[in-house]
Amino acid sequence: MKVFVNAQIFFCILLLLFFCQSAHAIQGLETLDSEDLLISYTERSKLALSSDHHMSINVFRDGHVLIALPEAMKGGGYYRTILDQEKMDSLWKLMTEESILTFDARHLRKMLTSERRSLKESRAVVTSVSDKAEILIEYYPNRYKHAVLTGESDDVMRRIAWTDLRWDAEQYAHIEIIQMLSEIQHALLSILDRGDLQSVHP
Incomplete structure (x- = not known):
């Protein structure tokens, strides 16, 4: 988790950078x-040599x-866009599934350890290589439309940290929670493919 110790600081710096742009570039922000x-x-x-080699998407x-892509990445820089209501509702439906709200990383790791042991014993051949990507998803279940977690404040946060999600999703197609996490990742990364991204230059 030490990779993400400064995630909140990074976000604040990113937000400050956006606010420091020209009025035209940040209209609406x-x-x-x-x-x-x-x-x-x-x-x-x-596998990145630099600890700063990471990307972020903040909704x-x-x-x-607000999007920040590392310089080493194709199209690296800062971007902004606006999701419509349908896209927001679809994304939020994924984020507030019961199995996501109650995600237990320790339990899932134990499950995968057992799965890998079974694969090893069966001498199954692994046909792909891990991308060694670490992800961190932090979200606030009570901040959109209505409270999802009753009795909790708007500031209650859920955190999901995982490594090698793409690899796990490919290897364990039968594990529902892995596939759900992969679907969330895909939904968030699909924002990068939008044609209406606006570049914001520091």
Whole structure:
């Protein structure tokens, strides 16, 4: 988890960078606040030489999205876009599935250890190589439309940290929670393929 110790600091710096842009570049962003942050996705390759080699996607409850891509990545830089209501609702439905809200990383790791032991004993051939990517998803279940976790404040947060999700999703197609995490990852990363991303230059 030490990879993500400075994730919140990084986000604050990123938000500050966006606020320091020209009025034209950040039109509509002046009302954003960290208290409106809904989902924060951070990804870093363990094979990267630099600890700063990671990307982030931050989704706010009004649909605004702030993106930071490392310079070494194709198209590296800072971007913004706005998700429509349908996209937001679809994404939020994934994030608030009961199995995601109650995600237990320790239990899942034990399950995968057992699965790998079985594969080894059966001498199954692994046909892909891990990408060694670490992801961190932090989200606030009570900040969108209505409270999902009754009795909790708007600031209650859920955190999901995992390594090698793409590899696990390919190897363990029968494990539902892995596939759900993969679907969330795909939904967030698909934002990078939008044609309406606006570049914001520091």
